[in-house]
Amino acid sequence: MILKGNWASLIMWLFHALIPCLLTDGVAALPAPQNLSVHSTNMKHLLTWSPVVLPKETVYYSVEYQGEYESLYTSDIWIPSKWCLCTEGPECDVTDDITATVPYSLRVRAILGSQTSAWSILEQPFNRNSTILTPPMIEVSQDGFHLVIELEDLGPQFQFLVAYWRREPDTKEHAKIVRRGGIPVHLETMEPGAPYCVKAQALVNAIGRNSAFSQTKCVEVQGEALPLVLALFAFIGFMLILVVVPLSVWKMGRLLQYSCCPMVVLPDTLKITNSPQKLISCRREEVDPCAMAMLSWAWILQPW
Numbered sequence: 170m171i172l173k174g175n176w177a178s179l180i181m182w183l184f185h186a187l188i189p190c191l192l193t194d195g196v197a198a199l200p201a202p203q204n205l206s207v208h209s210t211n212m213k214h215l216l217t218w219s220p221v222v223l224p225k226e227t228v229y230y231s232v233e234y235q236g237e238y239e240s241l242y243t244s245d246i247w248i249p250s251k252w253c254l255c256t257e258g259p260e261c262d263v264t265d266d267i268t269a270t271v272p273y274s275l276r277v278r279a280i281l282g283s284q285t286s287a288w289s290i291l292e293q294p295f296n297r298n299s300t301i302l303t304p305p306m307i308e309v310s311q312d313g314f315h316l317v318i319e320l321e322d323l324g325p326q327f328q329f330l331v332a333y334w335r336r337e338p339d340t341k342e343h344a345k346i347v348r349r350g351g352i353p354v355h356l357e358t359m360e361p362g363a364p365y366c367v368k369a370q371a372l373v374n375a376i377g378r379n380s381a382f383s384q385t386k387c388v389e390v391q392g393e394a395l396p397l398v399l400a401l402f403a404f405i406g407f408m409l410i411l412v413v414v415p416l417s418v419w420k421m422g423r424l425l426q427y428s429c430c431p432m433v434v435l436p437d438t439l440k441i442t443n444s445p446q447k448l449i450s451c452r453r454e455e456v457d458p459c460a461m462a463m464l465s466w467a468w469i470l471q472p473w
């Protein structure tokens with residue numbers, strides 16, 4: 170009887186020890202991940218699924234995709250996702266895999282040791298044009314009298330349309346395209362007296378869509394009279410230039426005229442045309458018209 174009991178427990182032990190091995194060798198396959206979905210915000214695409222939970226085991230996952238071309242023409246070829254060949258969490262950032270605005274098929278399977286589950290496929294192919302675009306975060310500040318905006322850096326696919334205006338009656342809104350976020354951009358030189366307001370929306374050319382406008386943010390130059398004083402100085406300077414420059418040009422002209430081509434007024438009696446080149450000469454010291462004339466007369470009147 171005792172022996173029989175021992176045999177029975179030995180068989181039971183063998184059975185219990187072997188069952189898990191039998192199971193892992195294919196009897197009970199590793200379950201496939203369920204509930205695949207893509208959460209896409211601002212062109213960042215995250216594939217998620219319900220995790221496969223096995224007590225005391227770490228399950229890994231691998232993700233593959235097909236673009237439109239592969240789906241249509243080479244449907245048996247799947248491309249491994251760049252970052253999720255073997256990933257632990259129940260999610261995968263597929264942003265770098267999705268490079269065109271076409272439907273993408275995505276699939277994932279679980280891995281445990283040498284076992285792999287069946288593939289689970291995303292029900293509806295994912296097109297990145299369905300991404301949720303949130304209004305961009307903006308920082309509006311003043312640098313001296315400069316109105317400056319800094320936009321959230323959302324990556325190279327994003328541009329921004331920035332609208333800004335001076336908040337007072339009958340002012341029109343200005344618009345500016347900012348090509349990237351993450352750096353301060355000068356919008357306008359502000360004058361005191363009224364706040365300046367700014368809002369922005371994100372544009373994504375790759376999908377031909379834009380976000381809603383952000384909240385409006387306003388800044389105001391503290392009411393210093395400095396710009397007025399500056400303007401006054403500039404005006405005075407301008408007027409000075411306006412008056413002084415023509416005056417000095419005229420004065421210089423006069424000076425040149427006197428020193429270079431003096432106007433010699435001769436008495437009528439001396440206006441003889443026998444040596445006109447002497448009269449036109451431009452150097453006062455060289456020619457003394459009076460002396461010259463006297464000399465000529467002396468020559469003519471010589472008695473011999």
Ligand SMILES: *[C@@H]1O[C@H](CO)[C@@H](O)[C@H](O)[C@H]1NC(C)=O
Nearest residue numbers: 202203204205218219220221
């Ligand atoms: C899939 O999601 C549904 C609801 O979102 C949930 O009830 C179900 O348990 C999930 N499946 C798994 C395997 O987690």
Ligand SMILES: *[C@@H]1O[C@H](CO)[C@@H](O)[C@H](O)[C@H]1NC(C)=O
Nearest residue numbers: 270271272296298299300378
């Ligand atoms: C995305 O693009 C497809 C065509 O490729 C179009 O049918 C669909 O309406 C677009 N969706 C959005 C949200 O623009």
